[in-house]
Structures are given as structure tokens and as C-alpha cells.
Amino acid sequence: MNRVVILGSAGSGKSTLAKQLGGCHHIEVVHMDRLFWKPGWIMSTQAELAAKQKVHLDKPSWIIEGNYSGVWDERLALADTVIMLDLNRYLCLWRILKRWLLNKGKSREDMGPGCSERMSLEFIKYVWNYPTKKRNHVMSSALEQANHAQIVILPSKKAVKKFLRQNACT
Template identity: 60%
Template sequence: MEGNKMERVAIIGSAGSGKSTLAKQIGQAFQYNVVHMDRLFWKPGWKESTMEELAEKQDMYLQKKEWVIEGNYSGVWGPRLQLADTIIFLNINRYVCLRSVLTRWLRHMGKTRVDLAPGCPERMELSFLKYVWDYPNTKKIKAITAIEQHCHHAQIIILQNRKNVNAFMNNLMTLD
């Protein structure tokens, strides 16, 4: 961290990369609000918000002094990345991500997770698994480009695997 304060943290990466878990850990460590973009995007019954609705919901949190926002939704990245002082990109292997989403599905099947909107019970679709598989080839470059374009002011942390994530959190917990 090089002594830089973390007050506004944006976490992006593939589904199953550990964004929600890391956001919760950082939120607990600093007592910051944690915002899950999936929770803002989805309405009960898995109905989608428009990008305008999502931007409006996100803006309510961006106005706060401290936050941890995890999730993608590249249509509303700009303001989030511009205001973040810390951007964490979870560049986790697709096999690990696939295993994580399948494990999560089995663990929460039929229940609504805290990082999803009420009325959106856990589900699994082939199109979602394909999204996770294709992420390194389709979405990763978009994330890296967005970071490069919007984040010259921020500390950028790229974590490549679970061991890196755990070391990052252990280091964070030892900072004064």
C-alpha cells in the first residue's frame, strides 16, 4: 500500500474471482460500507435495472467519504474508477473462478445471497458459466483498459491468485 490510505476501494474481476469476499473483508477491517453492484443491478425476480437506474443507485454511494464497491458493470465504471483511491483487479484463473461459482451455487442453491438483491435466489445457467470461461478473452482487456484510462490518481493492485489475495489481506490487517 506504500502508506496510501484506502477510503474508496473499487474491486473488479471475473465472476467467482472473490470480489464479494474481499470487499467484505476490507469493509470489516476498516468499518466501511460495502456495496455489491449485483445487489444494485438486479431487482426481485432477476429483473435487470437499466444502466441509468444502476448509475443513479451507484451515485448514492459514490457521494460518501468511504466505501468498498465490488462488481463490474462496465457501463457505470467511469465515475467509480475516477473516484476510487484504490482499484483492486482480481486476475484469477478461469478454472478457479468456475470452481468458485459452482461451489457457491451448490452452497446457496435456492437461497438469496447477501450480495444479491432480495428476491433473486441463487441460480446457475450455462450462459453464466460461458461468461466466466470467456472472461479472460472478452472482458479482462476491457477492465485493464478502463483502469489505465481512469485511474492515474489511484493505487492499482492486481492480485493473480488466492495466495496473493490472502497475503494482501494479511498485510492490510497488520497496518496501523
């Protein structure tokens, strides 16, 4: 695993898994949210995001977590491993609500600087609807584009823990 892409719903644990893998394998972790969001929750354009991502893609190793399908083609083409976190919506909802409560008013390291933790009904709906509106697109499109890579689908917290153990990360 030298070039790893981690995909999944908000709250599925992409950032946490990326940090764990990056730490135990000494690979730089890139958070797509951090690249996308400018201070004050201002969005980057697709061109800006692609340019920011390209800086990392040119490196020999990386772990990039986050979906952003508008710029994932090159990332997936270069990946040797694609991990899909396919956890249930209840767990993802619980995690985003817990994250919001614990980080209200603070900026997390995996977000853009100056982007304090926030929550909205729109975001809650996005997470709730992810399994029916986004999951299949991610599974089919992204995983098809990376058919040259090792594909790992982790459907539970138990599967994530097992994967970390198998990859010498515990």
C-alpha cells in the same frame, strides 16, 4: 484506502474480499449486483443503476465490488484504490459452481433481494471466456481511467491473502 473499487471475473472473490476489507477497516461495502438486480432477476436500467450507485459515491468512504462498466466511470474517477482480481478461470468456475450448489434456492446478501441463486450455461461460458473476452477491457479501460489511484492486481489466492495481511485484515 477510503474509496475502493474491486473488479474481476465472477467467482474471483470480489464479494469476499470486499467484506473482509470492509470489516477490518469499518468501511461500507456496496455490491453492484445488489444494486443492479431487482426482485425476480429483473435488471435495472443504466440510469437506475447509475442513480443507485451515486447514493454511495457521495459518501466519504466505500468499497464497491463489481464490474458494470456502463456505470464505472464516476466510480473509478473517485476511487483511491482499484483492486483487480485476476485469478484463473478454473478457480473462478469452481467457485461459481460451488456457490450455486451451496446456495440453490437462497438469496445471497450480495445479490438483489428476491434473486435466488441460479446457474446457466450462458453464465458458465461467460466465466470461462472472461480471460479472453473481458479481462483485457477491464485491465486497460478501467485501470487507465483510475490512473490517479493505487492499482493492485492480485493474480492468485496467495496474493489475496498476502494483500489482506499487509492491510491488517488477518
